[in-house]
Amino acid sequence: MKMDDIARLAGVSKAAVSLAFSGKPGIGAETRERIIQIAKEHGYQPKTRSTASDQQxxxxxxxxxxxxxxxxxxxxxxxxxxxxxxxxxxxxxxxxxxxxxxxxxxxxxxxxxxxxxxxxxxxxxxxxxxxxxxxxxxxxxxxxxxxxxxxxxxxxxxxxxxxxxxNIMGGYQAGAHLCGFGHREVGYIASDIRIRNFEDRRIGFMQALRDNGVALAEDSVFAVAPTILSSQEALKRQLSAFLDKGHSLPTAFFCECDYIAISAIKSLTELGYRVPEDISVVGFDNIQEGLIVSPELTTVHVExxxxxxxxxxxxxxxxxxxxxxxxxxxxxxxxxxxxxxxxxx
The missing domain is CATH 3.40.50.2300 (Response regulator)
Incomplete structure (x- = not known):
């Protein structure tokens, strides 16, 4: 008789059996009693920790x-x-x-x-x-x-x-939201440091655009530091250079994380743009600071x-x-x- 067998007979997980034997919280009293009773009926003796370990x-x-x-x-x-x-x-x-x-x-x-x-x-x-x-x-x-x-x-x-x-789902949800709001000129503000999470968010976002017949222009992609909550001179320079080429800013930006989105809102405001009246902004992560920034941040919630x-x-x-x-x-x-x-x- 093994712990697996006790778990099967009791209709619980191995972790629940272990909690029952150790006396730790995490399972109900009736479940604990049932597990111990089944163990007794089948002559199962749980392993015990050494005295030194018990004191830790x-x-x-x-x-x-x-x-x-x-x-x-x-x-x-x-x-x-x-x-x-x-x-x-x-x-x-x-x-x-x-x-x-x-x-x-x-x-x-x-x-x-x-x-x-x-x-x-x-x-x-x-x-x-x-x-x-x-x-x-x-x-x-x-x-x-x-x-x-x-x-x-x-x-x-x-x-x-x-x-x-x-992350792919979250990126897709952001893209679908902007397309559903009628945005066709969409921009993308990426992190200048690349990790797996950001790459997957971009995959999902781009798929949403494709599914809605929207294209992301290469020169509408910008990159900034991902851990700054204030406005960033680097972003303002990139946006100003974009405008100097005779372009109009996109009507919406997806940002790879909330840090970037909050920074983008502040940077756009300093350039004289209103969010969301002139430009919509979407973030990703749903950090608490997204409720403090004005306007409150539309974002992808991470559980x-x-x-x-x-x-x-x-x-x-x-x-x-x-x-x-x-x-x-x-x-x-x-x-x-x-x-x-x-x-x-």
Whole structure:
């Protein structure tokens, strides 16, 4: 008789069986009693941790490799990551785990991995993969001797559990919204630092334009820093140069993230344009700052709470059952229409 068999007989997951035996929260009292009773009836004896281990607090590490591009050294102050961390902390606490924060400078990538692997001070690792490529993720997974779940990116060919935004869907929703509002002259404001998320958002957006018979002119694509919430001189220079060539600005812009969208609204305002009366602006991520900017930002909502819960639940299941599920979970987005877009008269 194994834990799998108890789970099957009780009609629950292996993680629920483990929670029942450990006495941790996360399942109801009736479910816990049913699992324990079935175990007794079949003579199953759960494995127990050593005394030294029992005296330790179960912990999960939130691992970040910071750089000067997307994931900054003070990543916990960046709105998107701040919200994500909040939900991860809540979920860990609800399940009796403490959350340890570990940040490594990308310039010391190799040394950072070795140090974390040698310390062995955590039961599992949730890795923020936003700014990491396939090679980075392979190295991390090969050297860490603990269950691992990667959050906010995905490489389908790697045998690693991933929780990822459906960025293609979100980009498509943004494009469909603008086309549905009658916009035919559409512009695109990209990040000047490229990651998988942004590439997928562009794929979805471009597909929406094609499906609606709208073309994106090459010279209507601009690029700016993705982590600045104020107006950007770089964007104002690009837009001014575009105007100097005799062009008219597009009637709408899709921005690859809310940071860029908020920055674009401020930059356009300083150039004398009104949002949305003259130009509509759509962002992506639905950070709280989008409700503060004027006008309130139309954006693509990312289910940050759902992603956080999935990541924590997956890593706890791996810890409690001593098995790893190599699932890749894609979390859908939904569109939030606010005041920064309007239809063409």
């Amino acid at each position: 607090t179960d912990s999960i590490t939130f691992l970040v490799f910071a750089n000067s591009g997307i994931v900054l050294e003070q990543y916990y102050q960046q709105p998107f990551f701040r919200e994500l961390i909040h939900y991860i902390e809540e979920r860990c606490r609800a399940n009796g785990y403490s959350l340890i924060f570990t940040s490594v400078d990308m310039a010391n990538f190799q040394h950072g991995i070795r140090t974390i692997a040698q310390e062995k001070r955590t039961d599992g690792v949730i890795l923020l993969g936003t700014n990491l490529d396939k090679a980075h993720l392979e190295q991390v997974s090969q050297q860490l001797d603990a269950p691992l779940v990667v959050l906010d990116t995905c490489f389908e060919m790697l045998p690693i559990p991933f929780i990822q935004i459906n 940050k709470e759902r992603m956080a819960h999935l990541a924590v639940d997956m890593i706890i299941e791996a810890i409690e059952t001593d098995t790893i599920s190599f699932s890749k979970i894609l979390v859908d987005t939904h569109f939030v229409e606010r005041l920064s877009t309007r239809s063409i008269d």
